[in-house]
Amino acid sequence: MTTSPLSPARIWSALFILLLALGGLLRLLDLTDPPLDFHTSRQLRNSLVAREIYYNALPSATDEQRQLATSFANAVGKYEPPVIETIVAYSYFLTGGENIAVARIWMTFFWLAAGVALFDLMRRVASPWAALIALAYYFVLPFSVQVSRSFQPDPLMTSAFVIGVYFLYRWSEDNSPLLSGEGLGARSTWKWAILAAVFLGLATFVKIVIAFMAGAAAIALVLFTLGRDFWKSKQVWAMAAIMVVPALLFYVFLNQGRSTEYFFAWTLALMKLITSTDFYTKWLAFLGTLFGLTIVFLGIAGALIAPSRMRWLLIGLWIGYLLYGLTLPFQMYTHSYYHIQLIPLIVLGLAVALNPLTEYVAGIGGVGRVGFITLVVVVIGYQAYAARSVLVAEDFKHEPAFWSEVGDAFPTDAHVIALTQDYGYRLMMYGWRKVDLWPLATELSATRNPDKDNAAQFDELTAGMDYFLVTAFGQLDKQPGLKKILDTYPIAIQGDGYVLYDLRAK
Numbered sequence: 001m002t003t004s005p006l007s008p009a010r011i012w013s014a015l016f017i018l019l020l021a022l023g024g025l026l027r028l029l030d031l032t033d034p035p036l037d038f039h040t041s042r043q044l045r046n047s048l049v050a051r052e053i054y055y056n057a058l059p060s061a062t063d064e065q066r067q068l069a070t071s072f073a074n075a076v077g078k079y080e081p082p083v084i085e086t087i088v089a090y091s092y093f094l095t096g097g098e099n100i101a102v103a104r105i106w107m108t109f110f111w112l113a114a115g116v117a118l119f120d121l122m123r124r125v126a127s128p129w130a131a132l133i134a135l136a137y138y139f140v141l142p143f144s145v146q147v148s149r150s151f152q153p154d155p156l157m158t159s160a161f162v163i164g165v166y167f168l169y170r171w172s173e174d175n176s177p178l179l180s181g182e183g184l185g186a187r188s189t190w191k192w193a194i195l196a197a198v199f200l201g202l203a204t205f206v207k208i209v210i211a212f213m214a215g216a217a218a219i220a221l222v223l224f225t226l227g228r229d230f231w232k233s234k235q236v237w238a239m240a241a242i243m244v245v246p247a248l249l250f251y252v253f254l255n256q257g258r259s260t261e262y263f264f265a266w267t268l269a270l271m272k273l274i275t276s277t278d279f280y281t282k283w284l285a286f287l288g289t290l291f292g293l294t295i296v297f298l299g300i301a302g303a304l305i306a307p308s309r310m311r312w313l314l315i316g317l318w319i320g321y322l323l324y325g326l327t328l329p330f331q332m333y334t335h336s337y338y339h340i341q342l343i344p345l346i347v348l349g350l351a352v353a354l355n356p357l358t359e360y361v362a363g364i365g366g367v368g369r370v371g372f373i374t375l376v377v378v379v380i381g382y383q384a385y386a387a388r389s390v391l392v393a394e395d396f397k398h399e400p401a402f403w404s405e406v407g408d409a410f411p412t413d414a415h416v417i418a419l420t421q422d423y424g425y426r427l428m429m430y431g432w433r434k435v436d437l438w439p440l441a442t443e444l445s446a447t448r449n450p451d452k453d454n455a456a457q458f459d460e461l462t463a464g465m466d467y468f469l470v471t472a473f474g475q476l477d478k479q480p481g482l483k484k485i486l487d488t489y490p491i492a493i494q495g496d497g498y499v500l501y502d503l504r505a506k
Contacts, residue, residue, distance in 0.1 A: 008128075009128075012128040012129065012132060015132055016132060016135070019136055020115065020139075022139060022140065022384060023108075023111070023112060023115060023138075023139030023140070024112055026140065026145045026384060026387050026388060026391075027104065027107070027111065027145055027148060027149040028104065028105070028108060028149075029391045030391050031100075031101040031104055032099070032100060032101050033100070033397060034100060034396040034397065034399050034400060034430075035047060035100050035103070035150070035151050036396040036399055036426075037146070037150075037391065037394065037396065038146045038147065038337075039150060039335070039336070040421070040422050040425075040426070041422040041425055042150070042152045042337065043151045044422055044425035044426060044428075044429050045076040045077070045152075046084065046085055046088075046103070046151045046153075047098070047100070047103075047151060048069075048072045048073050048075075048076055048425060048428055049073045049082050050086075050088045050089040050098075050103075050151075051072065051073070051089070051098060051429075052069045052070050052072065052073035052089075053085060053086055053089035053090075054069075054089040054090075054092045054093075054098065056070070057089070057093075058093075068434075071434060072428040072429075072434060075424075075428065075434060076423075076425065077258070077262075078255075079255070079258050079259070079262050080153050080207050080208070081205060081206070081250050083153065083205070084103075084106070084107075084151075084152075084153055084156050084206070087106060088102050088103045088151070091106065100151065103151035104149045104151070106156075107148060107149045107150065107155040107156070108148070110155055110156050110160075111148040111149075111155055111159055113159060114158065114159035114160075114162040114163055114344070115135060115139065117162055117163045118138060118162050118166070118344055118347060118348070119132075119135050120166065121165070121166045121348065122134055122135070122347070122348060122351040124173070124310075125306055125307050125310045125351070125352055125355075126351040126352055126358075127355055127358050127359060127362070129358040129361075129362065130351045130352075130355040130357075130358040130359075131351050133350075133351075133358070134347045134348070134350040134351035134354060135347065135351075136376075136380045136383075137295070137346075137350060137383075138343060138344065140380055140383040140387055141291070141387070142387040143290045143291065143336065143343075144343050144387075145387040145391070146387075146390060146391070147336065147337050147343075148340070148343075153206045154207060154338075154341075155340065156206050157203050157206040157207040157210050157341070158203070158340050158341045158344065160199045160200070160202040160203035160206065161199070161200065161203035161210050161213065161214060161341060161344075162344045163199045164195075164196050164197075164198075164199030164200035164201075164202070165196075165200070165313070165317075167192050167195040167196035167199060168192070168196035168217060168218065168221050169221065169309070169310075169313065170192045170196075171189050171196055171225075172224065172309060173309070174189050174192060175192075175225050175226070175235075189235065190235060193235040193236075193238060194238070194239075194242070196239060197240075197241075197242035197243050198242060200217070200218065200239075201242045201243040201244070201245075204243060204246075204247040205246045205250065208247055208251050208259075209328065209338070211247065212320040212321070212323050212324035212327070213317050213320035213345075214243065214320075215243075216316040216317055216319055216323075217313060217316060217317055217320070218239065218240075219316060220313050220315070220316025220317070221309070221312065221316075222236055222239075223312070224308070224309055224312040266328055266330065266331070267327055267328060270329055270330045271329065273329040273330060274329050279329055279332075279333070282332075282333035283325060283332045283333050285333070286332065286334075286336075287339065287342075290336055291339075291342070291343075291346060295346060295350065296346060298346075298349065298350055298353045298354075299345065299347070299348075299349035299350050299353070300318065300349060301349065301353050302314070302348070302350055302351065302352035302353035302354075303317075303318060305352060305353070306349070306352040310348070310352065314345070314348060314349055314352075317345050318345070321342060321345065361373075399426065399430065400430040402430075402497060403426050403427055403430035403431040404430055404431050405495060406427060406433075406469070406497075406498050407430070407431020407432055407433040409493045409495065409498065410433075410467050410469070410492075410493075410500060412433070414466045414467055415436070415464055415465045415467075416433075416435040416436065416465065416466065416467045416468075416469050416500075417435060417436040417437070417438055417461065417462055417465045417467075417468055417469070418435040418436070418437060418471065419438040419440070419468075419469070419470045419471070419472050419475050419476055419479075419482070420435070420437070420469060420470075420471045420472050423437060424437055427471075436465065438454070438461065438468070439452075439454045439461075440472070440475055441475060441478040454479065454481075454482065455479060455481030455482045455484075455485060456481070458482070458485050462503055465503050466502075466503060466504055467492060467500050467501060467502060467503060468486060468489070468500070468501040468503055469498065469499075469500050469501075470486070470498065470499045470500075470501070471498045486501050489501040489503060489505055490502050490505045
């Protein structure tokens with residue numbers, strides 16, 4: 001029996017390919033614009049680490065370039081293994097040098113690959129039409145477009161996580177009740193077990209924060225599939241070892257100092273936030289700005305009404321997300337990219353919630369069906385246009401030249417302290433200069449040290465410094481005490497966007 005060229009399967013397959021193309025196209029807009037469009041400090045941090053790897057592998061690099069690149073990389077927080085940085089750094093050899101386009105292409109590829117797995121996973125609990133509408137949200141949501149193309153570990157972490165969950169679900173579907181490991185069913189599910197563990201383990205290794213949701217997914221589906229006798233399964237123990245050991249070795253044994261520092265600085269020091277109802281209000285409101293609260297609630301509703309296997313998975317994932325949020329409370333309402341893993345979770349629930357509606361529409365004809373399809377196309381088109389507009393709204397191509405000028409404004413051997421953007425990463429990236437940092441006046445600093453007066457410590461903080469560089473004038477306005485002190489020093493150089501004060505004059 002042959003398939004009609006206009007059969008439903010061919011139609012939704014073609015629409016799926018169109019969505020993949022649209023998702024890829026959106027993420028490759030402004031391909032070579034400097035990575036200053038989204039959480040600048042995080043993208044520049046990855047760029048500096050990739051630079052170190054690239055220059056250390058580049059035969060023509062000078063010793064000075066290698067030393068500078070290494071000093072820059074050592075100045076940023078190395079909390080995760082440089083997985084994506086290494087991939088991008090060696091890809092620079094294909095482009096003849098550092099090129100942010102390489103990172104964006106890789107990130108886009110990972111996100112599209114995860115989209116394929118996500119679509120097939122949704123099709124197991126919903127119609128292809130509901131899955132397509134939910135997948136459109138995954139691809140064209142403006143926040144999704146921005147975060148999934150940004151040069152940081154999170155897109156790779158989330159993509160590996162989605163693929164791992166897909167294979168875990170396949171393992172649960174195909175798993176035999178035989179626990180001895182000798183039955184045909186048990187042998188045939190080993191491939192799913194290994195694939196699930198490898199990808200979930202990779203996600204956790206790339207960035208440990210996904211462990212909450214990866215662990216929740218594994219626990220939920222293992223308990224659903226095998227019940228309380230799960231401990232008898234060799235596959236379960238193999239999955240646990242593959243998922244846990246690599247991350248355990250890196251974060252606990254090889255990088256213990258950084259991991260401990262991160263835990264104390266971002267978890268213990270800020271844990272007091274979860275005792276306030278204001279924290280939960282800010283968290284929910286922040287999610288509303290990223291996803292739309294109606295969509296978030298639909299995603300949760302879908303989790304509650306999903307078929308049993310998917311329901312266990314989705315509820316487990318929501319519990320994992322909640323525990324994750326309570327562990328890193330400050331980031332929950334300040335750092336949008338800390339919610340990237342919520343995108344596929346919402347999409348899975350959304351497909352379930354939309355399924356009854358799409359089935360109803362499929363059973364009607366005429367104006368009703370045409371109107372519904374038109375509405376869906378208009379909404380997808382609008383969101384795609386909004387995502388495109390966000391990307392092209394600003395042009396950062398002038399930034400490298402500006403920071404190169406700033407870097408040339410003071411001698412290479414000068415000791416400089418700076419009130420500057422992004423922890424000095426822009427100056428390191430484009431000006432090839434490293435400076436000491438004057439503390440910023442931020443919500444985080446106010447939360448940690450509400451009574452601290454940096455200006456009162458001016459002499460202590462600037463001891464041994466030759467110059468004071470200011471490029472963040474908004475920050476200077478927030479610190480009138482510092483501004484008053486700097487006005488007593490002569491200006492060594494003043495350019496368009498920066499001022500260099502001479503601290504040696506007094």
